[in-house]
Amino acid sequence: MSEAQRVRTPSTEVEGLLLEAADALLEAEGPDSLSVRRIAREAGVAPMGVYNHFDSKSGIIDALLGRAFDRLHATLEEARLIADPLEALLDGGRRYRELALARPQAYGLMFMRVIPGFEPSDASKHAALRSFGSLLANVEFAVASRAIPDGDPLVISQAFWAAMHGWVSLELLEMCFVADGDAGAEALRRILIQGLRAEEPLSS
Secondary structure, eight states: OOTTTOOOOOHHHHHHHHHHHHHHHHHHHOGGGOOHHHHHHHHTOOTHHHHHHHSSHHHHHHHHHHHHHHHHHHHHHHHTTOSSHHHHHHHHHHHHHHHHHHSHHHHHHHHSOOSTTOOOOHHHHHHHHHHHHHHHHHHHHHHHTTSSOSBOHHHHHHHHHHHHHHHHHHHHTTOOOSSOHHHHHHHHHHHHHHHHTSSSOBOO
């Protein structure tokens, strides 16, 4: 086959192959496995492909970070389909934990600064804010509908996220000492909801 007859892999497909390979490596072997050569080899692409599509190793890590936050945003948006605002918050908390436990290395990349010196781009920061926005929208709905008597939705959302992150982080560090992690996490979520329904508002 001549050079003219050879079919080249489309650029978008190469980018997808590299991201899939990097994502799989991250979860299987952790962030130390994310070298340009290793990602390219796993994707079946020349190392220059990483530089052509992502500029650098940091570029592909940033793309993984944005992808992880997009994944979180999508799963939290599903919780917003639930009509009862408090059940929506409970379901969002469950989904958050399930995603973290299913993809612990991605969770570490998102929230635990596991790659020293790496700085996320503005686009990745925006993706993170979109995820938080899904939780905030649920809380705003709960306050507006009086399911939560009163309070600053931003403060409530930050507190709820902090509690979920704390629980999940302890689980991932194997410092969760309850016998049943599922039941314990559910108990925490219900304690939070019970507290939010108290008469004294949580505000700044």
